[in-house]
Amino acid sequence: MTSLAVIGGKWKPAILYFLQQHGVLRFGELRKVVPGITQKMLSQQLKELETDGIIVRRVYAEIPPRVEYRLSTLGESLRPMLDAMASWGMDYLRRG
Amino acid sequence: MTSLAVIGGKWKPAILYFLQQHGVLRFGELRKVVPGITQKMLSQQLKELETDGIIVRRVYAEIPPRVEYRLSTLGESLRPMLDAMASWGMDYLRRG
DNA sequence: CGGCATCCGGGACGATACTG
DNA sequence: CAGTATCGTCCCGGATGCCG
Numbered sequence: 060m061t062s063l064a065v066i067g068g069k070w071k072p073a074i075l076y077f078l079q080q081h082g083v084l085r086f087g088e089l090r091k092v093v094p095g096i097t098q099k100m101l102s103q104q105l106k107e108l109e110t111d112g113i114i115v116r117r118v119y120a121e122i123p124p125r126v127e128y129r130l131s132t133l134g135e136s137l138r139p140m141l142d143a144m145a146s147w148g149m150d151y152l153r154r155g
Numbered sequence: 156m157t158s159l160a161v162i163g164g165k166w167k168p169a170i171l172y173f174l175q176q177h178g179v180l181r182f183g184e185l186r187k188v189v190p191g192i193t194q195k196m197l198s199q200q201l202k203e204l205e206t207d208g209i210i211v212r213r214v215y216a217e218i219p220p221r222v223e224y225r226l227s228t229l230g231e232s233l234r235p236m237l238d239a240m241a242s243w244g245m246d247y248l249r250r251g
Numbered sequence: 252c253g254g255c256a257t258c259c260g261g262g263a264c265g266a267t268a269c270t271g
Numbered sequence: 272c273a274g275t276a277t278c279g280t281c282c283c284g285g286a287t288g289c290c291g
Contacts, residue, residue, distance in 0.1 A: 063168060144158040
C-alpha cells in the first residue's frame with residue numbers, strides 16, 4: 060500500500076491529525092497534544108514527514124528559538140483520509 | 156490513534172483492501188494477490204484481524220482443506236477508510 | 252492446502268543525557 | 272525552546288521446516 064509508505068510509523072497519523080486540527084503548531088505544542096510521544100520520535104517523524112513533502116517546517120531566528128509546523132498542500136490532500144480514520148476510530152470506541 | 160491499533164501492521168491494509176475488492180478469498184488466493192507477503196505474515200495478520208472482529212474465517216471440512224475469508228460487518232465499516240487510503244495512494248503516484 | 256513452530260537479524264522505539 | 276547523541280530493548284518480519 061502506497062499510503063503506508065507515507066503515513067506509516069506509529070506516530071505520523073496522530074501528528075498529522077493534530078496538525079490538521081490546529082493549523083499551525085510549534086514543536087513544544089506538538090509534544091503536549093500528541094499523547095505519550097517522546098522528543099526523539101517527534102523530531103524524527105517530523106523530519107521524515109518534511110522530507111516526504113507532507114508538512115512544512117518554518118524556523119524563526121529568535122531567542123528563544125521558535126519552529127512552527129503546518130501541513131503542505133500535499134499534506135492537505137490527506138485530510139479526507141485522516142478524517143475517515145478518525146471518524147472510524149470514534150465509531151469503534153463507541154461500539155466497545 | 157485508535158484506527159492504527161486495528162489496521163496497524165505492515166500488511167493489514169493491503170489484506171483488507173483486497174478482501175473488500177473480491178468479497179471472499181481463500182488463503183492461497185490471498186497469498187497470490189497480496190504482493191510479496193509470506194505465509195507466516197499472512198496467517199498471523201489474518202488471525203489478528205479475526206480476533207479483532209474485522210474479518211470472518213470459514214473452514215470447510217474437505218480434502219484438500221478449504222478456508223475462506225471475508226469482511227465482517229465491522230470490517231465493512233472500514234470501507235470508507237480503505238477507499239480514502241487507496242484513492243490518495245493513486246493520486247500520490249500520479250503526481251510522482 | 253492451509254497452516255504452525257522455531258530461529259534469527261535489523262530496525263523501530265524508548266530513556267536518558269547533552270547542546271546551540 | 273528545540274532539538275541531537277547514545278545506548279539498550281523489543282518485536283516485527285523473513286527463512287526454513289514440519290504437520291493434519
